[in-house]
Structures are given as C-alpha cells and as structure tokens.
Amino acid sequence: MTAPRPGAHAPATPQRIEVLAVTGIGEVRPGDDVAALLTAAATGTGAEADAAAGVGLRDGDIVVVTSKIVSKAEGRVRQAPDRTQAIMDETERVVARRGDTVISQTRHGFVMAAAGVDASNTDPGTVLLLPEDPDASARRIRAGLGGRVGVIVSDTFGRPWRNGLTDVAIGAAGVRPLDDFRGTSDTYGNPLSATVTALADEIAGAAELVKGKLDGVPVAIVRGLSHLVTEDDGPGVTPLVRPADEDLFRYGSRDVVFARRTIREFADRPVDPEAVRRAVAAGIAAPAPHHTTPWRFVLLESPETRTKLLDAMREAWIDDLRGDGFGEQSIAKRVKRGDVLREAPYLVVPCLVMEGSHTYRDDRRNASEREMFIVATGAGVENFLIQLAVEGLGSAWVSSTMFCRPIVREVLDLPESWDPMGCVAVGHAAAPPRDRAPRTPEDFILTR
Structure with missing residues (x-):
C-alpha cells in the first residue's frame, strides 16, 4: 500500500x-x-x-x-431597490442563466446563485454582499x-x-x-x-x-x-x-457559446493534446453539405515545425508587403502584430477539402458550391473554438495561412486539395480577456 x-x-x-x-x-x-x-x-x-x-x-x-x-x-450592506445591479457588480463571470436566475462566479472563485447577493435577513431595500x-x-x-x-x-x-x-x-x-x-x-x-x-x-x-x-x-x-x-x-x-x-462543468449550456473569446496573450504553460483532440471532435460535429466532411485539422505539436512554418510565412508576408509598397518600418510593425502565433504554445491549421462536392456546368453554381463548403468549414472551426473554451483553453483564429497556401502546404507536406483556412493559436490565457463591446441582438435582426 x-x-x-x-x-x-x-x-x-x-x-x-x-x-x-x-x-x-x-x-x-x-x-x-x-x-x-x-x-x-x-x-x-x-x-x-x-x-x-x-x-x-x-x-x-x-x-x-x-x-x-x-x-x-x-x-x-448595500442600498438596492433590487438585486440586479449588485449581482452584476459582484459577478466576475456568468456561468448560466435562466430567466431571472443567474449562476455567477465571484471574484473569490465561488460559483453560486446571484453571486452570493442576498436580500433575506436584512432591512427592506438593502442587500447583503459576501x-x-x-x-x-x-x-x-x-x-x-x-x-x-x-x-x-x-x-x-x-x-x-x-x-x-x-x-x-x-x-x-x-x-x-x-x-x-x-x-x-x-x-x-x-x-x-x-x-x-x-x-x-x-x-x-x-x-x-x-x-x-x-x-x-x-x-x-x-x-x-x-x-x-x-x-x-x-x-x-x-x-x-x-x-x-x-472543472468539467465550467460553463452552463446557455452561456457556453459566449465563453469563446479571442486570446492574444498566453501563459507559459503546456497545452494538453487530448484537450485539443476533444475540441476537434466538436469541430467535426458541425453541419456540412451533401453529408460530407470538409474539415481537416493539422495539429502543430512540434516546436520545430511551428517555427519552420511561421518563419516561412513571415518571409512570404514581408515579400507581399514590399510588393504592395510598404516601407521597412511599417513592415516591421505589421509583422510584430502577427506574433500572437509565435507566442502561442500550440497551433492548429484548419483546412477545407472539397471531397464530395458537386460539379456543375456553369461557374455560378460551382462558386456557390464552394461557398457552401467554406461556410461549413467556418462552422467546424467555430465548434472547435467553443470546445477549446470549455476545456479551459484560450484561442485566436488568425487568417494568415490563407494568404500563402502553397507555402503552408509545402512546409507541412499537405495534399494539394487541402486549403488552409487560417491558423488557430491555442494556449492558457495569460490574463482575463477584455469585456466585449455590448451588442444588442435587435441591431442585427431584420423581420419580414
């Protein structure tokens, strides 16, 4: 024993x-x-x-x-006509919500109803905070x-x-x-x-x-x-x-989509490859046309491979910027902004494949066919990103590989039929993400 x-x-x-x-x-x-x-x-x-x-x-x-x-x-003790504002002030993260019931994480790390704000056993018009x-x-x-x-x-x-x-x-x-x-x-x-x-x-x-x-x-x-x-x-x-x-149940089902945030600063901690693979399983559960599977995920687990790819992409980017007439100082600033991929401990390159797509006689219908597959790939990547958040991992989907697909295929030895659709930086967030700018659903809805 x-x-x-x-x-x-x-x-x-x-x-x-x-x-x-x-x-x-x-x-x-x-x-x-x-x-x-x-x-x-x-x-x-x-x-x-x-x-x-x-x-x-x-x-x-x-x-x-x-x-x-x-x-x-x-x-x-806080003067409050109702608990709503006090709950918001004491909440660090909303875990789940149903009607007026809010399950919150407090700054102490506790996950509890209403962030622990209590209106019982206190004078009317007041609430108690933890x-x-x-x-x-x-x-x-x-x-x-x-x-x-x-x-x-x-x-x-x-x-x-x-x-x-x-x-x-x-x-x-x-x-x-x-x-x-x-x-x-x-x-x-x-x-x-x-x-x-x-x-x-x-x-x-x-x-x-x-x-x-x-x-x-x-x-x-x-x-x-x-x-x-x-x-x-x-x-x-x-x-x-x-x-x-x-925490296997960090997010409530109603709020899990909102758990996904773009993270650009990562802690110096390794990423569990099995967590990434679970996220891939969520990615390939997305809808796709004609019962196809248009997603492929290239997992860059080797530091040498990541460095080789990023170096080749950087050189291609610099050549493009010079060709567009940018000066060396401007180029250096732009390249620096792309370091999020270099600082991440794990990279994933999602790819689109057109296997199972239909071929038509006119270009218009063929273009629409490809668009359907692109949309399906985006849905798969979004599933992937959300599941990474559920696994406690931060991510940033960067479009860089789409601008130099031949180089990415060559460095990663990918089939010609695989189209890299950006690159996902994965890691543990070094700091809490910034608050999202408020968005009202009604601003994005048109009713007929």
Whole structure:
C-alpha cells in the first residue's frame, strides 16, 4: 500500500460529534466585533444571552459562523431597490442563466446563485454582499476568540444534479479543509485515486442542522473534531475551489457559446493534446453539405515545425508587403502584430477539402458550391473554438495561412486539395480577456 501524504487525512473517525447552537447573539450591526459577540453568547454572559445560550467554548471546537452576520459586521450592506445591479457588480463571470436566475462566479472563485447577493435577513431595500475576503474574516474571528479553535464562515449553495440547498465553507481558519485519501487503499485493498473529502463543507452542512434558516441562530459549535483543528490558520478554503482547468462543468449550456473569446496573450504553460483532440471532435460535429466532411485539422505539436512554418510565412508576408509598397518600418510593425502565433504554445491549421462536392456546368453554381463548403468549414472551426473554451483553453483564429497556401502546404507536406483556412493559436490565457463591446441582438435582426 502506498503511504499517504504526511498529515493528509485524519488518523481515526471520531466516535462522537456534537453540534451546538449558539443563541442570544442578537442583531449584528456594521462595526460590531463578531468574536466578542460569539464569546459573550457562547458563555451566556452577553446582554441578549438566555439561559440556554451558555454552551461554552473549548479547545478543539470548530465555530461555524453564517456569512450574513460577518457581512453585516464588515459593512457589506448595500442600498438596492433590487438585486440586479449588485449581482452584476459582484459577478466576475456568468456561468448560466435562466430567466431571472443567474449562476455567477465571484471574484473569490465561488460559483453560486446571484453571486452570493442576498436580500433575506436584512432591512427592506438593502442587500447583503459576501465578505470581501472570507478567509481573512475567519482569521480575524479566530484571533479574537483565542485558544485552539477553528473557524468556518459558511454560506448556502445549490448543487448541480441535486435539488435542495446546503451550507458550505466560504472561509476558514485553523481547520484542515480537505481529507486526501489518494494513494491509500480501502479495506479491500483497492487503491484510492480520486477520494478527496471536503471536510470544511461537511462541517458547515452539519452546523446548519442546528442553525436553520428561520430560527435566527447564525452560529454553531461543532465539537469532537479537534484533530482537524490546526495550530496555524492554514490555507483557508482555497483548496476547495476547483481550478478552471479541472472543472468539467465550467460553463452552463446557455452561456457556453459566449465563453469563446479571442486570446492574444498566453501563459507559459503546456497545452494538453487530448484537450485539443476533444475540441476537434466538436469541430467535426458541425453541419456540412451533401453529408460530407470538409474539415481537416493539422495539429502543430512540434516546436520545430511551428517555427519552420511561421518563419516561412513571415518571409512570404514581408515579400507581399514590399510588393504592395510598404516601407521597412511599417513592415516591421505589421509583422510584430502577427506574433500572437509565435507566442502561442500550440497551433492548429484548419483546412477545407472539397471531397464530395458537386460539379456543375456553369461557374455560378460551382462558386456557390464552394461557398457552401467554406461556410461549413467556418462552422467546424467555430465548434472547435467553443470546445477549446470549455476545456479551459484560450484561442485566436488568425487568417494568415490563407494568404500563402502553397507555402503552408509545402512546409507541412499537405495534399494539394487541402486549403488552409487560417491558423488557430491555442494556449492558457495569460490574463482575463477584455469585456466585449455590448451588442444588442435587435441591431442585427431584420423581420419580414
């Protein structure tokens, strides 16, 4: 059996866990000290505490705090007649949309309904925003509580494929967020290769059983998990947020087309060839005339081949520009703008083939036949680009190979019947793309 990572998972399952509601906290206002309110309520000494409130706070306890009171204390309250503008302001990326329901990614990396903007349990005409930095909030609360305790800031999330809501951790301090069993074996000796338990989320969900949505109990203490409490603040919830490249469901079906963006600056990271091949599979699913398959995708996975092709294309471009009367300084600027292909770690040359096309007696119909195949090739490339975005890859479709097709065929040893239709730069975006200029569909529609 492969030894687990040091400290990767708990040494044993606890035999008893208690979840205790902390009552008597009362209404939280901007500027309140959450840790002081919790201490007073947990010990039964606060002004609003009742006889049942004094559950105490012990070393090894994990305190789960609803994000709403953290947001209120930190002044994350906004005047708003409705949530629409607040949701837009808090949204970094729209993942899916249906009617008035918006699933958004926040700048924290959380994917949740309405970017976490909440109009419940707050004064009419106001909304609550998520804490600016929930991990930092958890660290401050933990420092204020003192002792060896953990703190989780929780919020309510929906879940794909499942009805109902549950609380999860959006901030943590002093709590190990994950239990990683990869590299170990189960009781039958089967190797575990994908088992990673979201401990912080499980604790947040357990705490919600005693907090409730309507009972006015924003805090719970989970007791019996002291082995998950760490001496330092730890990594927070960062390990719980799935990286974009590992997210198989990054985009909602209604918004996946809009995920495709032209990327011209790429990070120095390799591209998974299998991801590109999956994108090709999407490309060849496009419609085409006469049940044909007019697409071919040349994958330039060799750095030497990419350099050889780009050098030959650059020389051909320079010759064309000189022939058009451009000066050397102007030529240098134009060539520099074409470096997006040279900076990309992966290139793809989509090609058009006319196999299966019909031949007619007049040039007009033959020209229309070719146009149909060109349109089909464009549809295939668009499918390809969209799937690259789904795979977490950026791309830029550049027309350059269309201006020197004989050279491209020669360098890549392509059949004469293959027409290169530009070149697609592929890679991981070095920075988020710029916002699109707003476009209104009605501006592009003519109704008869």
